[in-house]
Amino acid sequence: MSTLAFLGGTPVRTHPFPRHPIVGDEEKRAVMDVLDRGELSTFIASPGRYFNGGVKIKEFERIFAEYHGTKHAVAFNSATAALHAAVVAVGVQPGEEVITTSYSLTSSATCALMHNAIPVFADVDPDIFCLDPKSVAQRISPLTRAVIPVHLFGHPADMDGFTDLAKTRGLKIIEDCAQAPGARFRKRLAGTIADCGIFSFTENKNITTGEGGMLITNDDAIAEGARMVRNHGEMIVEGQTVRTYSPDMLGWNYRLCEMEAALGIVQFGRLDALNGARIELADYLSSKLSGVAGLTPPAIKFDSTHVYYIYAMKYDAEKTGIPRDVFIKALQAEGIPFFAWYVKPLYLTPIYHDHKPFAFKHYAGKATYDKGLCPVTESLYERELIQTQIARPPANRDDMDDVIRAIHKVLDGRRALADAGAITG
DSSP states (O other), X not given: OOOOGGXXXXXXXXXXXXXXXXXXXXXXXXXXXXXXXXXXXXXOSSSSTTTTOOHHHHHHHHHHHHHHTOSEEEEESOXXXXXXXXXXXXXXXXXXXXXXXXXXXXXXXXXXXXXXXXXXXXXXXXXXXXXXXXXXXXXXXXXXXXXXXXXXXXXXXXXXXXXXXXXXXXXXXXXXXXXXXXOEETTEETTSSSSEEEEEOBTTSSSXXXXXXXXXXXXXXXXXXXXXXXXXXXXXXXXEXXXXXXXXXXXXXXXXXHHHHHHHHXXXXXXXXXXXXXXXXXXXXXXXXXXXXXXXXXXXXXXXXXXXXXXXXXXXXXXXXXXHHHHHHHHHHTTOOOBSOSOOOGGGXXXXXXXXXXXXXXXXXXXXXXXXXXXXXXXXXXXXXXXESOSSTTOOHHHHHHHHHHHHHHHHTHXXXXXXXXXXX
């Protein structure tokens, strides 16, 4: 066996993985067309053709809605902004509770705080890492108004469970699809199952506009509310612009620009092909790693389509004989960018403990943020999860073969790691 790079040997891979995102000549021409026209923002705060954005913004919204079969698509300058607007538009009031996942980017929860509502955290499914409806049911209180399930890493959450809760408990459901554009739950597209769905287009996502987001819905009132939050709280009434400054409809500037929309139109046309490449690479990795002691490739449940924003596995150090942090450092030394975590459980971050935001000053509920609140999430964070983003185009099977060779090399090098003192106990 060759010497591990972690112990001074030659790495499996000495060159970087292919650059992502893929931005080609078509994207460049689309952006240059906007620059040549000289219409960069196009939102105008007066009645007229540009009140809700320009040509490219409206085209992007139209093709996004058509793809998903929804009545409305509302473009934003980020998914965080779209989440904030969704919380407002579905009718959450300041002081009410929004239940969301303990394992996601912070904005899946802070979108509630932005409206002076209170995030309540529930645990995740141990197989797919998405918000667990059973845990949500245990967290519901008289103050609960909405739930935000996150389709984490590209796999849809159990939407049957959430639609059941919506019916029986009178809750609004906001699908956070930031990591799952084009994913499907029981053949239904993510974002089309609940009251509204939110998407992200940051540069590391499945498709990109650089920064950007989208809200889709079939509900006219949610769409109108989202547009108002996006555009300074303004709306058109009988041909006149009306500004609203009530506590439940404070407007912001969350507007996408024409260049981003132009880029998004081109990228969106490639979504299915790009997702197909991700699925092919992930399936190949999983087929080669299935049966390796201590590694559990990504699960797929609920007759779903996983679009693999991240390729995440469960890791069992007792079976591999290598502590998780040592395994990851050894893989990274071989030139393979794996990581031993995703995010810290959100309820353990300082914002929920030290100098809490204004929203908590008038909160009458009983939400808690103590360690132990979500044991599955904590186990994933502390011991079990490993993940990488490299199973995506323009990478190919040869690149995945390097990943597989490196994993086997590290696992086969357990004794050498122990002899070198990297494994103790």
